Amino acid sequence: MSNIDMYRRQMDLTYSEINYLIRLLYATNDQETKNLTLNQLWNKFSHLQFINQLLYNECFQSHMSTPTTLQASQPSIPEAITQQNQTNTPQIEITREQLSEFTGMNGKPAYVAVDEIIYDVTNNAAWSVASHFGLTAGEDLSQEFASCHTGQQWILETLPPVGRLIT
Template identity: 35%
Template sequence: MRNIELLRLQLNHLVTQARNDLYILATMNDSPYKNQILQRLWETISSIEFLIEYLASLASLSSTQPTMPIPTDLVNEQIQPVTPSPDQPLPDYEYRIFTTQELATYDGKNGRPAFVAVNNLVYDVTNDSAWAAATHFGLEAGKDYTNEFASCHQGQLAILAALPVVGRLA
């Protein structure tokens, strides 16, 4: 289980990296860095695909219950760095789903991580500098702050893109 946890963190990191690169590409004009960023994006997606395949092979060994299918065909339409062999079953994506009660336990206290939810996605703010002691302008970690985010940081999606995603809200 520990290994799967690490893989999930790695995947989240890669997704964040990809989002960040997409954001950069969307906002930048033509520049000599464009090719470098495209190259990095290509590598990130390759890594994500590799990890998904690896997780799928682990899943087929164990008897975990699938919760959400991953649209691998979409990824494969764009690039084919690793072609999955046809005899493999479709990979299942293990995604963490939080209930509001579960989220509340991630309050950053007693050595626990600090998570907050915005627009149904759950973000890890344990080591985010603006969340010292798991508090941010009077808000405590472990809650859904969709409305608060909209009222203070409307349109500042780069803030969210820089945070690791740990799952989504049920």
């Protein structure tokens, strides 16, 4: 199965999950269930955007060179993103106290830390107004990320890393 076919299959599955979540929203009156469902919808939508970008990149690359050249000389898109994040992670070390200043307020960027890596969420739609479902920028959100986004490391791969949190 080609990467394009795999991405399209992932998109189809994600569309089905979004459709289910929308039906669930209409069927429930419980506010907590609605809030959790909206959170899941937001995550699925973000996942869909990520897959769409991968698909676009794959199609763009296939038009720019032959498939044999791509397969022989370039890593797959997910590997390339991971490599890019690993090589582009600045070696700036920031303390928790310094991190707390990056709240997205007063002209400062919005940073969050997850597993000792600090990410810039300033321009991320899920973090509009420097908050995300009651969480605020400027904090270490490792536990919150683990409890809410288990198995969704791809989310972090879409955020630009800016440094390391020192404890």
